[in-house]
Amino acid sequence: MVRRVSNPPNPWHAAHVEWIGEPPAAQLEVYEETAGEVLTHNDSPDVDFSWSVNPYRGCFHGCAYCYARPYHEYLDFGAGTDFERKLVVKTNAATALRRAFDRKSWRGELVSFSGVTDCYQPLEASYGLTRACLEVCRDYRNPVAIITKSVLVERDVALLAELHERARVTVFLSIPFDDAAVCRAVEPYAPPPSRRFDALRTFADAGIETGIAVAPIIPGLNESDIPRLLERARDAGATRAFSILLRLPGPVRGVFEARMREAFPDRWSKIEHAQRSMRDGALDDARFGRRMAGAGERWAVLHRLFETSCRRFGLRAEGGRTPEYDERASRRTTFRRPHETPDLFA
DSSP states (O other): OOOBOOOOOOTTSSOOOOOSSSOOBOOOEEEEEOOSOOEEEOOOTTSSOSEEEOOEESOTTOOTTOTTGGGGGGGTOOSSHHHHHEEEEETTHHHHHHHHHTSTTOOOOOEEEOSSSOTTSTTHHHHOHHHHHHHHHHHHTOOEEEEESOGGGGGGHHHHHHHHHHSOEEEEEEOOOSOHHHHHHHSTTSOOHHHHHHHHHHHHHTTOEEEEEEEEEOTTTTGGGHHHHHHHHHHTTOOEEEEEEOOOOTTHHHHHHHHHHHHOTTTHHHHHHHHHHHTTTSSOOOSTTTSSSOOHHHHHHHHHHHHHHHHHTTOEEEOSSOHHHHHHHTSOOOOOOTTSOOOTTO
């Protein structure tokens, strides 16, 4: 179903205009740009990577909860349907990444695809920017971590297996819902859970380390799915798992509430109450250390359920900059520029 245009007021505008009568349908518009840089540095203590590549701005999947929606307002777009249908493509992403890898300052750190919007959203089938960037990583033997909701990632299994022989590769599938109908209501243009589990199996069978992201956990809606999701992930060959509590920064709150009221009119009050119980009475907490996790007794029970289920199904629970992550990051990198002579004594 094509949604009608609906965006929260952009705070960077002095005024906004309401539609008179029925708003038009939100049609897909693609904007191409030449990016100066494609590697984005992250210094948040809440995530396990310092560098990410995001070939696309905005995301066709249209997930109601997406925390990246506010970034679209910096482009003079809206955080609602504009985020889902006014998409920006960084056409020179691979060239910019190669240029970054050629700098003497680059030391071959782990690069995450993607830190913001999905690097395998449908436009990737046409543009192939993520694949081109992964080819650069293969050529330079640079370690990579991927997180996506899209089964289009299966297209690149051979390339990622080749990269895995030269450097470290991990593929995470984001699967927060066990029920396909609930998934369709909240993530309207993303593949169903069953296909995402199939993708996990594809990579596990190829010998690539895989994991599941139960993200976000929406209290009052999907916390009861946690054990079943982790069991299905284990059965698909996953070895790792992490979870994130629902985040609702800025205009995301309005988008999320409107769509929850539309899809689950009898459950919104329960969801809102549960979310506030884990956020000290608020709907969101932007502080480092509190953005991804909750607080209070209900969150403690939920976190314990996730940890216990991971142990039960033999999955390594991850989250934050754990000592294990720091130890992995301190190893000598596999990175090597293809035009340089290898160090035989390394």
